[in-house]
Amino acid sequence: MRATSDLSIAHWRKSSYSGNQQGDACVEVCDDFPGTVPVRDSKNTAGPVLTLPGRSWQRFIDGLKDGAL
Template sequence: MELTGAKWRKSTRSSGNSGNCVEVADNLPDVVGVRDSKDPSGPALVFARAAWRAFVTQTKNN
């Protein structure tokens, strides 16, 4: 999947982790991209928006 135009951002909770963070691009139509902040030119995972919402909701509830 082409992620050209993705605007990557780190979570505000990522500070203080010595750079061990993920970045999320949620400005893309229909998908959310996730990548390792230490390797921005490396591979990225792509999730359907509904799957990403379910993941975030479940994570917040645990």
């Protein structure tokens, strides 16, 4: 993980892998920081943010698509 610039300017979007029902596990991601993907819990937007290198996030998404995770 690496430090990310000012997250107060981030434009968050709900991950397409998050559930649609109230109470489902919901993840929000931000595309505003090249090379880094901030991730947070949409139910706790003031909580911690995990920042991942873009390559690591892509491997995670690929694993979800392949059913490996």
